Amino acid sequence: MTETVLVTSALPYANGPIHFGHIVGAYLPADIYVRFRRMLGDDVHFVSGTDEHGVAITLKAEQAGVGYEDYVDRWHESIKRSLEHVGIEFDVFTGTSHHRNPFHRELAQQFFLDLKAQGYLGKHSEEQFFSEAMGRFLPDRYVEGTCYHCGYEKARGDECPHCGRYLEAQKLKDPRSTLDGSTPVLKETRHYYLDLGRARDEWLKDWFESKRGQWKPNVENFVAADLADLRERPITRDLPWGVPVPGENGSDDGEPGKVLYVWFDAPIGYLSISKQYWHAQGRPERFEELWKGADTKLYHFIGKDNITFHAVVFPSMLKGTGQGWVLPENVPANEFFNFEGRKFNTSSGWVIPEEAVADDPTDALRYALTTMMPETADSEWTWEEYRSRVNDDLADNLGNLVTRTLRFVEKFFDGRIPALGELSERDAELQQEARKAAAEVQEHLHAFRFRRACQAMMGFGNACNRYYDLEQPWVAVKDETTRSRAAQTMRVCCEMVRVLAHLIAPVMPETSTTLLRTLGRDGESPSFERLGELGGGAGLPEGEIVGAALTGALPRFVDPRGREISAPFPKIPEARIAAELERLHDLAKRQDAGTGKHSPGSDADATPVAADLEPIADEIGFETFAAVDLRTGTILEASKHPKADRLLVLRVDLGFETRTIVAGVAASYTPEELIGRRVIAVVNLAPRKLRGVESQGMLLATDDAEGRARFLSPDAGSPNGARIR
């Protein structure tokens, strides 16, 4: 019974590289699942692409001084390469921007219109800054002004980079546009909102209840909490880059252009990318057959940060249009993946460098990543674990099984597959093991238990090795009376190598192909059908040449790209692991020392660190600088703010007086370690109450590579109260 299956992987945001945390969370499991379902004969369609709109991309592109298209193109290519490196094979991987995917704009707009027609969209007015010079609304990030909390003059409309607070742009003092330098005015703008509460009351809650017990517990818990507090969400923005809101393109009562909020248009990308694909295939009707098919099963592979979105919001959109789009069958979200004890962090270089694994077989990476997959809880990549998985599982268990089998056949049977005789009890047992393994692998993969599936594969390799040892063909072959028994053993082992090749195909497609080729089964499609069946015409042809005799000489393996390799799985030498660990220890030391950001190395394609830094602000006159009164001081007391998690209340000796200053550094310093710390304070700033405690100034600080605040200190020798010039 074949099924129609749609699989999506979260759309990576085209604003930076992806790392193994992303891959192991949403791409590798999806790819394995897709290969698995195809092995079962299901009709599978696998879609992803880059998410290319939103304020972050708009801003970054403008900062970099490149066009939006060029900017997203760069990251699109980078991300695509990273995914190819681990063998992720989508049917289609494009994106959401118009130049890459001409179907997206139209479809996203259609969603908007359908939801509007169904009464799911509300429209509310709010005040937002508007540049009269440019005739356009300014997103909060493009407005700069004086922070109404700390007095910092270069605060952005959404957030103050100095004090770190999120701001309401309308309240900024002395606002100015960073786009044209003009003074913006507050003007009313109207935005559309999606009524999620209505979706919940009408059907979402019931639908979710019907899924109870089928989804992962963490996903269900999350959704249950969300359903209790669902409200309207704005779905439009005033931005120059994105999908224009229908009927709002500057024509509607002189209103400047609006675009769909990126969260709204991004998931529609799953559909539009698919639509683009089927049009290119010359089968445009296939798109709706799939996405509106009553029997279609839709699976969203995502990381845990995306649960609400794919289990609540996007289904509400799909259903709300009234167009009969298919709802997800399951949302197999993974938890987070860490790296040697810390979170992956691209900008600080705390990542697995692609060049570090560039020469490793794709399948070794895929297998190791799968065994470490954060299926039920956060998990971790360690280099030692990687080496252990590759060397112990792949090389020693599976690889060696293949090698010892083929070498034996070459050595004693002219490299030809021996005839199959009557099955001994042990032969039959192993055959049973093969069937069991095939059943287990299928069962686990159906349930998204990828780690367990790998364990089942290894367990089977183990059973084969045990069989080999018990049979002792190296003894039997030397005696004419038992030689036929050795032949039978090797025949069975050859069959089992073939079973293995099929079993591992979802996780290790390249090696699967390599093994089949070595057995003379070039082009055989992986399948679970009749797997392990000995006799009855299902087995390998007797007398067929395998291994080295097939390829002419050692090496006896040829990978799918036609390269000869000496072993199915080369081992990873310990020295390599040591080198990687050394790099990380150096990195950790530098980060802990707070030396600031640094390049991750020679990788030209790594995150452009410079682009992460704030752009240099506009030139100011000396008077402006001189207006800020900076003094040296010493922290006398420090305590946690009674009503705010992130704040510390400090008493600072400024020479002429002791002041209370509230600082947002609770995540960066403990109160104790700040006692006696020399600092630099702005002392002529208007006092401000921060959750009940008045702050009489602010302290200069910068961020380290981990994003933690670090106070600046004066040199020893300058007394408290000395002016900074």
Place this chain on the structure above:
RNA sequence: GGGCCCAUAGCUCAAUCGGUUAGAGCAUCCGGCUCAUACCCGGCUGGUUGCAGGUUCGAGUCCUGCUGGGCCUACCA
């Protein structure tokens, strides 16, 4: 601040509805083997399930509090 999740052997992870003596792999140690990538096979060792209470005939699992970590969200430095 609100919501959710996690903490199990030296390491990485399991454990179905609350149910037998908490299991695997790796590492360590012991033994066997020589076809094979110094591999394979067998065996031993290793646990107060983060801490403190509670419910129950029975708790890794449920409840409360605490400690540490993560995700979302609010407020905000």
